[in-house]
Amino acid sequence: MRILLFLAALMVTLVGYSQDLNGIWRGTLTQEAGGCFPTYHLEIQMTVNGTNLTGAAYDYYDQSRYVKHHFNGRYNTQTKRMVIIEDRLLQVNIPGDCVSCTKTYDLTWSMENGKEVLLGDWKGIESISRKPCPPGKITLYRVPKTDFPVDIEQPEELAKLQSGLTLQNRETELVTTLSLETPEIKIDLYDNAEIDNDTVTIFLNNKLLLYKQRLTDKPLTLRLQAFPNTDYELVMYADNLGSIPPNTALMVVTAGKQKQEVRLAASDKKNAAVRFRLKE
Known part of the structure; x- marks a missing residue:
């Protein structure tokens, strides 16, 4: 048996x-x-x-x-x-x-x-x-490794939008680097404090994935299938500062049973970034 x-x-x-x-x-x-x-x-x-x-x-x-x-x-x-x-x-x-x-x-x-x-x-x-x-x-x-940059799946309408998009040139501050246990990753973004009409634009490895989306108590959700030996960087750009500056967000990253929270703050001078890497 x-x-x-x-x-x-x-x-x-x-x-x-x-x-x-x-x-x-x-x-x-x-x-x-x-x-x-x-x-x-x-x-x-x-x-x-x-x-x-x-x-x-x-x-x-x-x-x-x-x-x-x-x-x-x-x-x-x-x-x-x-x-x-x-x-x-x-x-x-x-x-x-x-x-x-x-x-x-x-x-x-x-x-x-x-x-x-x-x-x-x-x-x-x-x-x-x-x-x-x-x-x-x-x-x-x-x-194990690519000869070219890893592509991020991007809807055609956002690719067309990004090709003509002009944003202010701002400094980007790296908040943290997360080590992830599984390749299936879910990223949820919420308003971090009082809901005050904060809107954000989100890039992942320089690909536009969210454009002028309002942060609320309901998540803005992104999903990613991560490859090994590859760095991923999510950048949050503040489209406005809401009624209570700066623009703040709670990011919840789920990878299998692992769940991590990161608080982000962006302003009209600075973007916020988080890096991800799959454990080898």
Whole structure:
């Protein structure tokens, strides 16, 4: 009976481990004749919510020549197969005689010599002309660090707003650095004292996530899937000072069973910042 229970627990552990796809995956992307280069580097920064996949993909020759896409995808936990579709071109920095391809990946997760690997094929179309691109193969391994800045998921409307946004140049004061136990993080922001019409704009790793939102006794909530070996910095910018300066907020950070409170104060001269890092 003990052996059966042990085997059952082991199987649950292995299944759970095999399906933990959150993180950084890097390797190679090949392309058949007709492409700019026969082999590229490929890095994907993947966040998983159930069977849904989102993130950023960089295909690059080196770190100065790359194409960055946003992607969505689905993962089948039974077959270990995923389909990833690049749905938004974010950055292009490639030679003028090359073209960017918007790709669809068909990948399968497995273990290879003790390492997690994603193997499969890709096909795509040229981002501008919409002509088919020469297809190829993909090999990716899980890695601890990224070659590029970790992308923060940002709604398109906020990305457009940020591109034209001009804020006052203020000093930023780091309030504290939090060490977190699990990658699933929830951030709640409340008014820290008497509710006095304080409004704030919030950035996470320089990405606008909340714009001119009023602090009350009900939380403004952000969720983050943190990657290891990565620093995250939340900055609170005071849009006004309310009727009782300065602009103050209570931040409650929840990571698994861990819950931490931080009090922030921002003014027309200074922003407040908190850093997060996942325990290694």
